Amino acid sequence: MKAVCYGLQWGDEGKGKVTTYLSKDxxxxxxxxxxxxxxxxxEYGEFKLVHHLVPSFDVRTKTKGYIANGVVVDLKVLNDExxxxxxxxxxxxxxxxxxxxxxxxxxxxxxxxxxLELSKGSKAVGTTKRGIGPAYADKVHRIGLRLVDLxxxxxxxxxxxxxxxxxxxxxxxxxxxxxxxxEEYEKLKDCIVSPLEMRSELNNSNILFEGTQGxxxxxxxxxxxxxxxxxxxxxxxxxxxxxxxKIDKRIGVFKAYLTRVGEGPFPxxxxxxxxxxxxxxxxxxxxxxxxxxxxGWLDLPLLRYGIEISNCDEMIMTKADxxxxxxxxxxxxxxxxxxxxxxxxxxxxxxxxxxxxVEYVEFDGWKSLDDKNFEKxxxxxxxxxxxxxxxxxxxxxxxxxxxxx
Ligand code: IMP
Ligand code: MG
Numbered sequence: 001m002k003a004v005c006y007g008l009q010w011g012d013e014g015k016g017k018v019t020t021y022l023s024k025d026x027x028x029x030x031x032x033x034x035x036x037x038x039x040x041x042x043e044y045g046e047f048k049l050v051h052h053l054v055p056s057f058d059v060r061t062k063t064k065g066y067i068a069n070g071v072v073v074d075l076k077v078l079n080d081e082x083x084x085x086x087x088x089x090x091x092x093x094x095x096x097x098x099x100x101x102x103x104x105x106x107x108x109x110x111x112x113x114x115x116l117e118l119s120k121g122s123k124a125v126g127t128t129k130r131g132i133g134p135a136y137a138d139k140v141h142r143i144g145l146r147l148v149d150l151x152x153x154x155x156x157x158x159x160x161x162x163x164x165x166x167x168x169x170x171x172x173x174x175x176x177x178x179x180x181x182x183e184e185y186e187k188l189k190d191c192i193v194s195p196l197e198m199r200s201e202l203n204n205s206n207i208l209f210e211g212t213q214g215x216x217x218x219x220x221x222x223x224x225x226x227x228x229x230x231x232x233x234x235x236x237x238x239x240x241x242x243x244x245x246k247i248d249k250r251i252g253v254f255k256a257y258l259t260r261v262g263e264g265p266f267p268x269x270x271x272x273x274x275x276x277x278x279x280x281x282x283x284x285x286x287x288x289x290x291x292x293x294x295x296g297w298l299d300l301p302l303l304r305y306g307i308e309i310s311n312c313d314e315m316i317m318t319k320a321d322x323x324x325x326x327x328x329x330x331x332x333x334x335x336x337x338x339x340x341x342x343x344x345x346x347x348x349x350x351x352x353x354x355x356x357x358v359e360y361v362e363f364d365g366w367k368s369l370d371d372k373n374f375e376k377x378x379x380x381x382x383x384x385x386x387x388x389x390x391x392x393x394x395x396x397x398x399x400x401x402x403x404x405x
Contacts, residue, residue: 001026001248004234005316006211008252008306010223010260011232012284012293014318014393015253016040019056019210021398022251023063027205029055031065032240033230034212035072035105035135037128039287043396047088050287053078056210058398059090066202069101069195070230070240072135073147075184082187098188099195100148101242106160108167108175109134115171125226126262128288136229138163147192150185195242202241209237209247215306216260223353226264234310251390252312254303256320256329256377259293261286265354268296268332282322297360299332300384301343307385315385318393320374321400326365329377332358333384369394378404 005022007013020042023029036052044060053073055065067073078098085092109131116133117124127133138144143163150156160178167173213232216222221233230236234250257278260266270278275295278284284293306312323329335343335356343356366374369392382389394400 001206002209002245003207003249003251004209004211004237004247005251005253006209006234006310007214007232008254008303008310008312008315009214009258010216011038011213012259012261012287013214013253013255015211016042016051016056017396017398018253018316018318018391018393018401019208020058021401022208023057024061025206026057026063026208028202028207029057029063029065030068030202030207030209030241031055031071031212032068032209033070033232033236034228035130035132036074036077037130037132037228037288038212039289041287041396042398045397045399049085051081052288054081054085054092054096057095059085059092062095064095064097065092066198067096067098067102068198068240069099069103069242070236071099072103072105072132072139072230073098074105074130075181075188079184079187093191096191097193097198098147098191099198099242100192101146101195103135103139103144103146104150104181105131105135106145106163106175106181107131107177108163108173109138111173111175112167112171115173124263126264127228128262128286130288133229147185147188148194150181153182156182199243202245209234209240211236215252215310216302218309221309223264226262250311250313251316252307252310252314252387253316253318254306255298255318256323257282257298258296258302259284261289261291261293266294266296267302267335267353267356267358268299268330268360269294270296278322282319297330297332298381299358300381301332301335303381304385307387312387314390315387316391316393317378317381317389320366320369320377320392321394324366324368329363329365330360331363331377331380333361334359 005019042049057063057065112134113129113131215233217228218232278295363377364373
């Protein structure tokens with residue numbers, strides 16, 4: 001079985017927790033895109049993990065993790081996570097593999113990320129400043145360094161000096177402290193594998209591919225330019241691995257409301273007291289940057305769009321427990337635009353979604369997840385999207401999840 005668990009919204013749907021829960025039935029959890037911009041908070045009960053690069057496998061089980069070529073790796077962040085786990089008694093070094101073709105995030109990438117954002121002024125994307133965009137750009141500029149390029153120190157040094165020189169000339173960014181790269185590389189060296197070595201192993205294994213961010217942040221199909229630097233959609237699996245892979249099941253995760261970090265349109269966004277209450281109840285603060293997340297109501301035109309572009313097979317809903325006790329819960333059902341009248345689905349021209357009038361349906365709130373009002377909410381989403389909700393996450397713990405169909 002090859003499945004993908006990915007976000008149907010703007011990220012932070014709770015994929016980390018859900019993937020960790022599902023991981024027990026798989027041999028490998030494979031990260032195929034993104035980098036340390038991702039932030040997964042996973043509550044084990046006796047401890048809590050916040051991780052950025054380590055794939056979301058349950059550290060208490062035998063499931064392994066693979067970081068494929070499509071990921072950009074900040075070596076220090078990854079080493080720190082592995083070290084952190086060791087401190088609490090989980091040595092995952094034997095269970096973690098990283099493709100030798102994965103590109104490295106260098107300090108200059110983070111510096112350029114910051115500088116670009118500042119230079120863009122009001123047009124800034126609101127990135128996590130983890131160097132993601134510049135690292136992918138350098139991959140395409142063909143000046144990036146892959147893990148395999150660090151093997152021979154002299155050759156690597158020459159490449160690093162070349163990158164430094166370019167950054168100095170093009171962007172006035174100075175960096176020449178290369179030692180830290182080699183120090184971090186030494187710690188990770190034993191986990192590095194060639195993608196072809198992994199191919200037969202992966203072909204013969206049960207794999208859950210773990211998406212990062214959400215499809216609305218996909219560089220091609222998301223709310224461009226307010227997106228990340230790579231593929232958050234399921235389409236990222238193959239370029240991320242470097243070879244074709246038939247996927248049996250696409251499991252999309254969505255939150256019972258909606259959040260977004262960073263800039264860009266958000267038709268159902270709430271402000272003031274309502275937003276503050278939701279943010280507080282849902283602990284909606286970025287796991288990577290600590291930024292308060294923008295909060296709003298569930299948006300069905302956007303959800304349907306996410307389902308369509310990812311060929312979603314089934315859905316998992318998270319965080320409906322956060323809405324417990326609310327008097328009314330709203331759901332956006334369609335948009336109205338001055339040009340096109342009523343629009344049920346998200347307009348492909350994403351610039352339109354900045355200026356839409358949103359039509360909502362209102363539900364009576366629920367006092368628990370056994371409440372009939374909650375059942376109505378679930379059934380409504382299923383009928384409006386045409387997709388089944390197979391699990392409902394009922395709280396922060398890995399075990400807080402119920403199968404519904
Ligand atoms: P970048 O990925 O750091 O370049 O940021 C680009 C956009 O994606 C910004 O709006 C970020 O806030 C957003 N973003 C990146 N990673 C995540 C994530 O894991 N969750 C939610 N938003 C993210
Ligand atoms: Mg997150």
